[in-house]
Amino acid sequence: MNQEAITVKNLSYKYPDGTKALEDVNMEVYEGERIVLVGPNGAGKTTFMLHLNGTLRGSEGQIEIFGKNLEKMKREEIVKEVGMVFQDPDDQLFMPTIFDDIAFGPINLGLKEDEVRERVEKTILSLGLSGYEDKSPHHLSFGEKKKASLAAVMAMEPRILVLDEPTANLDPRSRAELIGIINELNEREGITMVIVTHDVNAIPELADRIYALNRTMIGTGTPRDIFFNGALLKQNKLDVPDVFKLFEVLRAFGLNCEKLPLSLDEAVSGLAKIIETEGGHIHLHIHEHTHDEIGEWRSKYEHH
Amino acid sequence: MVNYPEIDKYSSLDSPMHRFDPRAKIVAFIILIFAVVLVPNLKLAFIALIGAILFLIASKLPLRFALQHIKWVFLFVVPFIIIMPFTVSGTEIFNFHGLTMTYEGLEYGILVAVRALSAVILVLPMIATTRFDVTIKALGELKMPNMLVQMFMFTYRYIFVFVVEFQRTWRAMAARGFQLKTNLYALKTIGRALGMLFVRSYERGDRVYQALRARGYTAKPKTLVEFKMRASDYVWTVVIIGFAVSLLIVSFA
């Protein structure tokens, strides 16, 4: 097993106005893992995230980053280890041009001028932002701003990257591109990822492991563990990928499918396998239980 | 897309003023602007105006763009031209129901107007020929206090975010049938909308600060700049400051 990158023990946090946003939260993330944090609106996901780089400090509990107590780490040290991509890129792109913004972090790390330039150039290339250097954020599309804010954090070369709803409000193409970039950074550079998202269809592509948060951690496991835990999903108003739902329906119509797919890729290989074993075709029909099963299926996803 | 009121819309053109080093450009034009607003008589004021127009021409900025910015100044200046002739005492030109218009007053009104016009025209080759962020950096290089430079920088960045937010609020109000009228209801509604905008800006300020800290902000950020004076920069500096000094010498000698 890899080294522990993030350890959170018994973390609690109360906002000054008395809102108990987190209670006794625990989490363990290993180096190189991709963790997705899910939870309904107001579950405390953003609040939790803000603890991971010391922006907020819990009233109780402890956080360790690569074995070091966060409380005892210096600001520069934390910032070097944990990069944070905020939800609204306008909060994050505060400099007049993209170049200045990407250079901002490295300058704060105390790098020399030519090193800063080198980093900026490298980051711009690796995120496909060439030609945007001198542009102002207000001339960029939302998707471009999102990429630029990721670049601004990546230029600091953190070992852990925390992203708050990275795919929210993106058009399908930018969304796919961003998911690709996140996975590539994980694969190529071994960056540990903590991704907060509502985008259930993206989870199978993004998660090695899921943590479900609702003020406290209510479950953890592989996407498969979580998506098969009907009670947990229902109690916490969590959704499952569309492909998964579709195959549940197909199963009610008699599809002989043992392992429900979570992503389109899995669906393709799963279907191919079924067709092969069934002798060249698949067989769907309405049988006596179909309507009951569909009814059950519906009620499972009605969160009232 | 949003239509931003951008002073640096034409900063990517090419002209001697665009190529002029931003630091030297700011210093030289500020000196000239001071000289221009100090000229004591109409003859010198018109010479200054001609000079200003020449610099504007040298900057190759589109006339429409220039007029757009100059017209606002007129709103401030016109009252002077109208009021001055009646308030300064001197040789009477005519008398209208007890209001006397004087020659000295008229001259003074025109003098004020021409000075203001020249000064504003000069602002365009100074500011509109450089990307605004570069202008801010140049101010930093000229040893403007870091705090002010930062304020300019963040203001410049977030003014656009604010414009978008304001327009969004305004459209949302219009979409639900709100019309701008001068009654109590309309005023109350606008007050509330502005209040919301204020709260939202405040919350954004919080988040921006978190994001700044997350990238190691320590209240003394630096930016990388590359300014270099070339021969042509010195020539222009001498020409502009020389013109300013000549105006001052003729004025006060």
Ligand SMILES: Nc1ncnc2c1ncn2[C@@H]1O[C@H](COP(=O)(O)OP(=O)(O)O)[C@@H](O)[C@H]1O
């Ligand atoms: N600045 C704040 N002051 C007081 N309460 C807050 C503040 N920010 C968030 N909260 C509350 O804390 C809870 C968790 O919020 P948040 O972490 O933003 O949830 P999520 O990101 O999961 O939607 C919510 O009940 C929210 O209303």
Ligand SMILES: [Mg+2]
């Ligand atoms: Mg949130």
